[in-house]
Amino acid sequence: MLEYDLVPALLEAVRIIVEKEKEAGKILEEAKAQADIIKQEAQKKAEEAFNEAYRQVVAKARQKALELKKKAKEARTRASEAETILKKAEEHTKNIQNRAKEKFDEAVNVALSEIIP
Amino acid sequence: MESQVHRIVDKIISDAKEKAKSIIEEAHKSSEVMLEQQRELARQKASEEVSLILKKAEEEAKVTTITEVAEVNRKASWMILREKERLINNVLDEVRTRLNAFSKSKKYVLFLQRLIVDSGTVLGGGMLEVLLNEKDFTLRLNFDELEKTITERTGVKTQLRLSEEKINAPEGTVIRRVDGRILVDNTFEAILKRREKHLRLKIAKILFE
Numbered sequence: 296m297l298e299y300d301l302v303p304a305l306l307e308a309v310r311i312i313v314e315k316e317k318e319a320g321k322i323l324e325e326a327k328a329q330a331d332i333i334k335q336e337a338q339k340k341a342e343e344a345f346n347e348a349y350r351q352v353v354a355k356a357r358q359k360a361l362e363l364k365k366k367a368k369e370a371r372t373r374a375s376e377a378e379t380i381l382k383k384a385e386e387h388t389k390n391i392q393n394r395a396k397e398k399f400d401e402a403v404n405v406a407l408s409e410i411i412p
Numbered sequence: 413m414e415s416q417v418h419r420i421v422d423k424i425i426s427d428a429k430e431k432a433k434s435i436i437e438e439a440h441k442s443s444e445v446m447l448e449q450q451r452e453l454a455r456q457k458a459s460e461e462v463s464l465i466l467k468k469a470e471e472e473a474k475v476t477t478i479t480e481v482a483e484v485n486r487k488a489s490w491m492i493l494r495e496k497e498r499l500i501n502n503v504l505d506e507v508r509t510r511l512n513a514f515s516k517s518k519k520y521v522l523f524l525q526r527l528i529v530d531s532g533t534v535l536g537g538g539m540l541e542v543l544l545n546e547k548d549f550t551l552r553l554n555f556d557e558l559e560k561t562i563t564e565r566t567g568v569k570t571q572l573r574l575s576e577e578k579i580n581a582p583e584g585t586v587i588r589r590v591d592g593r594i595l596v597d598n599t600f601e602a603i604l605k606r607r608e609k610h611l612r613l614k615i616a617k618i619l620f621e
Contacts (some may be wrong), residue, residue: 308414308417311421312417312420312421315421315424315425316424318424318425319424319425319427319428320428322425322428322429322432323428323431323432323435325432326431326432326435326436327435329436329439330435330436330438330439331439333436333439333440333443334439334442334443336443337442337444337446337447338446340447341446341447341450342450344450344451344454345450345453345454346454347451348450348451348452348454348455348458349454349455349458352455352458352459353458353462353465355462356458356461356462356466357465360465360466360469361469363466363469363470363473364469364472364473364476366473367472367473367474367476367477368476376481376484377480377484380481380484380485380488381484381487383488384487384488384489384491384492388491388492388495391492391495391496391499391619391620392495392499394620395502395619395620398618398619399502399506399619401618402503402614402615402618402619403503403506403507403510405614405615406503406504406507406611407507407510407511407514409607409610409614410507410511410600410603410604411514411523
């Protein structure tokens with residue numbers, strides 16, 4: 296009697312388990328499908344990510360290059376170098392003027408002697 | 413028995429959900445890793461271009477500096493050269509002033525006669541015209557003696573004639589053949605002009621060396 300009562304109950308349990316196994320399989324399939332979609336979208340974004348990262352690095356370098364050139368144009372060291380050069384030239388000019396003053400008559404006489412020997 | 417079945421079934425579903433969650437999380441994670449790899453690859457690839465950009469900018473900056481310093485050097489050199497030029501011109505101006513003063517001295521007549529002889533000799537003697545300025549026109553020049561000297565020097569009988577035509581120069585003389593084809597300009601200004609290059613060098617040597 297007991298044996299006869301157990302069989303249908305067992306069968307029902309197996310049916311339920313099989314059904315839930317199918318449901319679980321479906322959950323996993325859906326998860327895999329969703330994972331595939333995520334990966335595909337990432338693949339699509341890969342080129343964009345590459346280009347964006349490339350653009351950012353190059354833009355940063357270009358900005359740095361601009362700053363370098365700007366700095367070169369505004370360089371204070373160069374301005375002071377130019378000032379030194381001009382100052383030296385002015386000093387040199389003064390020395391020339393002083394020496395020319397001393398040698399003026401000699402130069403005039405030598406030139407005159409070339410015309411009136 | 414029913415509760416045992418329930419437990420089994422719940423476990424199957426909760427395991428499946430857990431695994432599904434893990435699959436999706438893994439997909440997100442691997443996507444992010446892949447994107448980061450792409451970004452890193454881009455940075456590496458860009459580094460070559462970055463080096464070129466920075467190298468070019470550094471070179472341009474260097475050239476800017478060199479060019480501007482060279483420009484200042486050039487300006488400084490010009491400043492010195494201009495001053496030297498001015499000082500040489502001062503000497504030449506003084507030479508002109510003294511030549512003018514000389515033309516009013518007694519020695520000038522002798523010198524003018526020498527110029528006439530030199531010019532006549534250069535022209536090879538013959539029939540020659542002497543051109544003077546208004547002031548010198550009245551000077552007493554010994555033409556006979558001058559003709560004689562030129563004749564001796566050239567071997568050609570020479571005759572000098574004082575032209576009525578006056579020269580504009582303040583000192584010196586112009587001698588020309590009577591046919592007007594050849595002349596020798598020995599005005600002081602012309603002599604100065606002919607010798608200017610040589611004189612400038614000589615003056616520069618005295619003033620600046």
